[in-house]
Amino acid sequence: MKKVEIYTSDSCIQCIKAKEYLKLNNIEYIEYNISKSSEARKELIRMGYMSIPVMIIDGEHVLGFDLNRMKSLLGM
Template sequence: MTNIKVYTTNTCPYCTMVKKFLEDKGLSFKEINVQEDRKTAEKLVETTGEMGVPQTEINGEWVLGFNPDKIIELVN
């Protein structure tokens, strides 16, 4: 089973695009809003070295930004 986590903020248009893309593909995911959870935001930066969102973790692999091709590659 594919484990997908999408790290987002409230005002990020690319976050919305990633979530809509996953929904359109019928892929379930867990959304983690780092704007509302500072501790998780800090851990995310420590883990990936990136401050931007969206960041999508798929089975332990990371996708920065809205990159549908990379998401599909990691899901398959």
């Protein structure tokens, strides 16, 4: 099983779409919500990102709701 992590916020429509896609395909993920955790926000910035969603699939980063890249990295 692939390790999937996603950085989100409460008001991000693309984040909601990304999580819905993962849920619909029964893909487990770890969510880091920058609206609720200043530590998650700091980590996101340390990685060099200023926007969300950012998804990390087995160490590969996906910026935004890039469905084709997500499918490719998830082997779908």
